[in-house]
Amino acid sequence: MAExxxxxxxxxxxxVLANDLADRLDAEIDAxxxxxxxxxxxxxxxxxxxxxxxxxxxxxxxxxRRPLRELVDDRIDLTIDRVTGIDADAKxxxxxxxxxxxAYDHLVVATGSTLAPAExxxxxxxxxxxxxxxxxxxxxxxxxxxxxxHLVLSVIGTPHMCPxxxxxxxxxxxxxxxxxxxRDEVDVTYTYPINRVHGNPHIGEWAEPIMEERDIDxxxxxxxxxxxxxxxTITSMEGTELDYDLLAAIPPHRGVDAVxxxxxxxxxxxxxxxxxxEAERADDVYALGDAATTGVPKAGSVAHYQAGxxxxxxxxxxxxxxxxxTYDGKTLCFxxxxxxxxxxxxFDYENAPSPAPASEKLHWSKLAYNESYWLxxxxxx
Amino acid sequence: MAETDIxxxxxxDARGAACPGPxxxxxxxxxxxxxxxxxxxxxxxxxxxxxxxxxxxxxxxxLLAVDESGDGYGFYVEVA
Numbered sequence: 001m002a003e004x005x006x007x008x009x010x011x012x013x014x015x016v017l018a019n020d021l022a023d024r025l026d027a028e029i030d031a032x033x034x035x036x037x038x039x040x041x042x043x044x045x046x047x048x049x050x051x052x053x054x055x056x057x058x059x060x061x062x063x064x065r066r067p068l069r070e071l072v073d074d075r076i077d078l079t080i081d082r083v084t085g086i087d088a089d090a091k092x093x094x095x096x097x098x099x100x101x102x103a104y105d106h107l108v109v110a111t112g113s114t115l116a117p118a119e120x121x122x123x124x125x126x127x128x129x130x131x132x133x134x135x136x137x138x139x140x141x142x143x144x145x146x147x148x149x150h151l152v153l154s155v156i157g158t159p160h161m162c163p164x165x166x167x168x169x170x171x172x173x174x175x176x177x178x179x180x181x182x183r184d185e186v187d188v189t190y191t192y193p194i195n196r197v198h199g200n201p202h203i204g205e206w207a208e209p210i211m212e213e214r215d216i217d218x219x220x221x222x223x224x225x226x227x228x229x230x231x232x233t234i235t236s237m238e239g240t241e242l243d244y245d246l247l248a249a250i251p252p253h254r255g256v257d258a259v260x261x262x263x264x265x266x267x268x269x270x271x272x273x274x275x276x277x278e279a280e281r282a283d284d285v286y287a288l289g290d291a292a293t294t295g296v297p298k299a300g301s302v303a304h305y306q307a308g309x310x311x312x313x314x315x316x317x318x319x320x321x322x323x324x325x326t327y328d329g330k331t332l333c334f335x336x337x338x339x340x341x342x343x344x345x346x347f348d349y350e351n352a353p354s355p356a357p358a359s360e361k362l363h364w365s366k367l368a369y370n371e372s373y374w375l376x377x378x379x380x381x
Numbered sequence: 382m383a384e385t386d387i388x389x390x391x392x393x394d395a396r397g398a399a400c401p402g403p404x405x406x407x408x409x410x411x412x413x414x415x416x417x418x419x420x421x422x423x424x425x426x427x428x429x430x431x432x433x434x435x436x437x438x439x440x441x442x443x444l445l446a447v448d449e450s451g452d453g454y455g456f457y458v459e460v461a
Contacts, residue, residue, distance in 0.1 A: 158405050193408060194401045195435050201400070221439045223408050237412070238439040274397075295399040 010040030019379030149245030
């Protein structure tokens with residue numbers, strides 16, 4: 001009987017992993033000794049970094065969608081369904097639509113992040129975001145009609161997807177409004193939950209003077225408690241109230257309920273060993289990308305690198321050898337500093353980030369990578 | 382401060398988390414707590430010594446004690 005690897009989630013981590021396994025274990029799969037199933041509840045693969053550009057009219061949501069079937073190797077069993085339950089003791093998955101349960105020998109949880117704006121009273125009604133297709137489109141409409149007033153970008157949920165994106169948004173908004181001759185009429189404020197403008201102190205120290213130079217106001221130690229859609233105010237746990245005309249927020253994030261219900265971790269994030277990526281509360285379970293609590297950013301590059309580690313470990317395990325590959329925390333990130341300039345950081349568990357001087361070349365490198373991302377998803381880059 | 386005899390309502394174990402994880406775990410707990418609840422935050426990150434006390438100063442919550450007798454730190458925070 002074939003050894004069965006089940007991958008939950010067809011985002012960056014799950015898709016790169018599936019294609020890596022198809023390549024790495026091609027002989028075993030072709031011989032019928034190994035079977036790999038990728039389960040996703042959407043027939044499309046979604047590349048979320050596109051959404052940052054939607055509010056500024058530079059990209060459209062369909063630019064970030066492609067059918068998973070076109071991206072995933074034919075050796076992979078692609079199942080479009082939603083996993084509603086994980087029984088890590090019986091090694092079985094419950095599916096919403098599929099007949100019966102699905103047994104596995106090895107499970108990889110790559111279920112990503114979901115947004116939970118309802119955790120903050122008033123946020124769902126009043127706040128806009130660019131962390132979803134619908135949110136990015138609604139924010140675009142609001143931004144296009146904004147000619148004066150107060151734009152507030154509030155980072156509410158942490159951890160959240162792409163920790164650089166809030167900085168990128170205010171840098172881009174500042175530049176975009178200047179280019180349109182509206183910056184003098186629109187005040188921009190950035191709020192952050194801790195006592196600096198970014199979770200990583202090195203990136204925070206780099207970003208703060210840029211904000212000052214661009215006249216972007218900052219409110220640190222600002223943990224949003226509620227939003228009043230009628231009064232157009234956002235109030236923090238620390239007692240600060242801000243008036244806004246347009247609120248762009250990073251909502252609280254969660255993983256998926258099935259992870260909590262399976263006892264694999266809290267808020268839908270799987271507790272893992274940050275080097276081996278093995279789940280701490282179950283055997284033969286890995287987690288990667290946003291779903292794994294490694295302490296590194298919830299970012300595509302992280303999911304990409306972690307997928308390579310998990311693929312190598314799984315290949316060792318199905319071949320009966322000790323798994324030795326480990327994840328070192330490697331993270332790469334481009335950071336837009338305007339509409340035509342970007343910086344770049346690279347760091348890991350041992351080495352802190354040191355943002356590169358912003359340049360047009362790095363901006364175009366970011367855009368070029370966004371185009372070539374589809375090669376990454378297919379396991380080619 | 383040394384060991385305490387405070388009986389916390391709950392314990393948040395953030396040992397192993399990188400900065401600002403422990404502080405964000407604390408803030409997340411306080412969000413859903415009731416006035417008078419006491420949380421014990423465990424952290425082995427030195428930066429928590431400043432992060433936690435600076436955040437408490439911004440709020441009406443109280444830092445009752447910091448236990449430094451173990452491997453890391455134990456912050457006892459009472460919700461206002």
